[in-house]
Amino acid sequence: MNLSVGKGEIFGVIGHSGAGKSTLIRCINLLERPTEGEIWVGGVELTGLNKRDLQEKRRKIGMIFQHFNLLSSATVFDNIAFPLTLIHTPKQEIEKKVNELLELVGLKEHRNKYPSQLSGGQKQRVGIARALASDPDVLLCDEATSALDPQTTDSILKLLLDINKRFDLTIMLITHEMHVIQSICDRVAVIHAGGIVEEGPVTEVFLKPKHPVTKEFIDRDSQGEDGFRLSAASLVGGSQLVRITFLGAKTYESIMSQVVRETGVNFAILQGTISTIKDTPYGKLKVSFEGSKEDINRTIALLRQRELDVEVME
Numbered sequence: 455m456n457l458s459v460g461k462g463e464i465f466g467v468i469g470h471s472g473a474g475k476s477t478l479i480r481c482i483n484l485l486e487r488p489t490e491g492e493i494w495v496g497g498v499e500l501t502g503l504n505k506r507d508l509q510e511k512r513r514k515i516g517m518i519f520q521h522f523n524l525l526s527s528a529t530v531f532d533n534i535a536f537p538l539t540l541i542h543t544p545k546q547e548i549e550k551k552v553n554e555l556l557e558l559v560g561l562k563e564h565r566n567k568y569p570s571q572l573s574g575g576q577k578q579r580v581g582i583a584r585a586l587a588s589d590p591d592v593l594l595c596d597e598a599t600s601a602l603d604p605q606t607t608d609s610i611l612k613l614l615l616d617i618n619k620r621f622d623l624t625i626m627l628i629t630h631e632m633h634v635i636q637s638i639c640d641r642v643a644v645i646h647a648g649g650i651v652e653e654g655p656v657t658e659v660f661l662k663p664k665h666p667v668t669k670e671f672i673d674r675d676s677q678g679e680d681g682f683r684l685s686a687a688s689l690v691g692g693s694q695l696v697r698i699t700f701l702g703a704k705t706y707e708s709i710m711s712q713v714v715r716e717t718g719v720n721f722a723i724l725q726g727t728i729s730t731i732k733d734t735p736y737g738k739l740k741v742s743f744e745g746s747k748e749d750i751n752r753t754i755a756l757l758r759q760r761e762l763d764v765e766v767m768e
Contacts, residue, residue, distance in 0.1 A: 455650045457643060461591075462622040464615070466635040466656070468671060469645035475628040478645065479594050482626065483515045484508060496591055513541070516585030520597035522577040524569040524584075531556070531565045534583045541588075555583040559613065575606035582613065593617070595627035599634060611637045632671045636660060636731050644668045657731050661699055661763065693744045695724075696754065699763040700737040709760050710739075717753045719745040740767075 455478070459465040469475045480486040482493060484500055493500040498511060524533050534555055538548045556562045559579040569577055578598060585593055595614070599607040615638045618625050629635065635642050635656060642659050644652040644667055652665040663669045698710070705728060714721055725740040743750045757764050 455645075455648075457650065457653075459624060459626055459641075461624055462618070463641065464618050464625045464627070464639045466639035466642040467626070467628045467645055468630060468632065468635055468642060469628075470630060470667075473645045474648040475630075475645055476596055479596055479626065479628050482592075482594060483512055483517060513537070513588045514591045515594060516588065516590035516592070517594040517596065518578065518581045518585050518598045520601055522569070522574075522581045522601075524577060524580055526569050529566050529568055530561060530572070530580050533569070533580050534587055536584060537587045551587060552583075555586055558586070558617075559583045573606070574602050575609060578602065578606075578610055579613065582610075582617070586617070590623070592624045592626065595625065597629060598627060600629065600631065607631075607634070608637070614638060632660075632674070636729075638732060640732065644671070657701060657734055657736070660731055661701065661736065692746065693742045694750045694754075695767040696741050696743060697765040697767055698739045698741060698757065699765075700739075701763075702734055702736075704760070704762065705735040705737040709757065709762065710741075713753055713756045713760070717745070717749050717756065719743050719749050719753045 457465075467475055467478060477486055481488050482495065484493065488501065491501075495511065495515060500508060500511060503511060525536065528536070531552055534552045535548045538551065543551075552565075553562075556565055559582055561576060561579055561583070564572065564576060569580070572580070581598075593614075598614075599610050602610065611634065614625060614627075617623055618638075627634070627639070639656050641654065642656050643650045644659070644665060646665070646667045652659060652663070652668050659668060660672060663672055700707075700709075710721070721744065722742045723739060724742055726738065728735065728737045730736070743753055745753075754764050754766065
């Protein structure tokens with residue numbers, strides 16, 4: 455496979471269990487060493503480095519894990535300080551840095567607690583702070599939210615997004631949850647059977663999926679939307695079923711009403727949702743147009759001229 459992640463980007467990799475997600479992300483910092491190929495991070499090819507240089511480079515590649523991997527016998531403060539103590543950072547510098555990170559992840563009052571005294575979300579915040587201790591250029595997230603409940607997942611995703619914006623930190627995350635990709639990622643790659651089957655901006659991949667695996671993830675995440683079925687007998691004669699997708703500011707514009715006033719077509723909204731992909735709003739409608747074939751075709755053409763995606767459904 456061949457992937458390129460831009461500086462300051464949040465890049466997601468989604469796939470089923472066993473598809474190769476964890477192997478891929480562990481290759482980036484050479485926790486898994488690839489049998490062939492090259493790994494470039496910040497202009498440096500890692501597979502050719504000696505042990506000492508690789509250790510130095512790894513300090514700029516933070517990693518957070520699905521099951522937190524905290525030191526159970528160490529306090530929150532000492533878990534975050536651990537990467538700094540390994541490189542013999544002066545005690546005063548450690549104190550200053552860890553206090554800043556505790557403030558950042560919202561755990562200032564928990565500094566002297568042990569992992570067993572924390573919730574899952576709090577443990578992951580410790581893991582994030584620890585990964586940031588060495589001021590990394592890249593943060594790798596290995597299923598960082600899959601062990602958390604939905605509300606805690608959202609809070610962790612907001613934290614990662616804030617960190618990305620505040621520090622211009624490049625984040626690469628792997629997940630099997632489309633909601634995670636949709637919430638914070640700029641681009642996404644879909645991995646299947648050890649290969650990348652689809653890649654692109656999240657808005658493009660999410661709204662116009664091409665590969666069956668991608669469609670499966672989106673269908674599962676749509677909470678029954680695509681389980682919608684309408685028999686031909688239930689449609690009024692002379693009607694046409696269409697799916698309309700709005701993106702960006704057009705989601706909130708009265709485009710539909712403007713067009714049908716012009717064409718004289720009646721319509722019934724059978725299903726609709728409005729949501730966001732990262733910071734971009736989008737809407738999906740399933741609509742039945744009623745009128746003459748010519749007027750319906752003209753309505754569809756005008757909607758497409760207004761840069762809406764209109765799919766005529768059977």
